[in-house]
Amino acid sequence: MNTPIGDRLERYTIKRPNEVLLASVRVNGQPDQVAIFKGFSSSLMNPTSFDPDVPVLPDHAEIEAVDRLESPYNPNAPRYIEQGLSWDAFEPLLTAAGV
Numbered sequence: 001m002n003t004p005i006g007d008r009l010e011r012y013t014i015k016r017p018n019e020v021l022l023a024s025v026r027v028n029g030q031p032d033q034v035a036i037f038k039g040f041s042s043s044l045m046n047p048t049s050f051d052p053d054v055p056v057l058p059d060h061a062e063i064e065a066v067d068r069l070e071s072p073y074n075p076n077a078p079r080y081i082e083q084g085l086s087w088d089a090f091e092p093l094l095t096a097a098g099v
Helices: 005-015 087-096
Strands: 019-027 030-037 040-043 062-070 080-085
Touching (some): 005 019, 005 030, 080 087
Antiparallel strands (some): 019 030, 019 062, 030 040, 062 080
């Protein structure tokens, strides 16, 4: 599948509105953590562009781990569904969701 990683993760959260994804990534060798909820992505460590056409997760981003959480997300009391999923472990969930 040639759909960009960020687009797939955003579409997954549209289909699973009761989930929030926290993706630990590396972009150009720099760590970042990205929250994805209801089709929108936001960096928790770097500025996020106001332009929705500028992807938070570029195609060359390296996914280190994905956490699945129940929404609404409360950083002081996160409710994890699954933690630390590798891209290989998470990709079947994307496929099952049709993304």
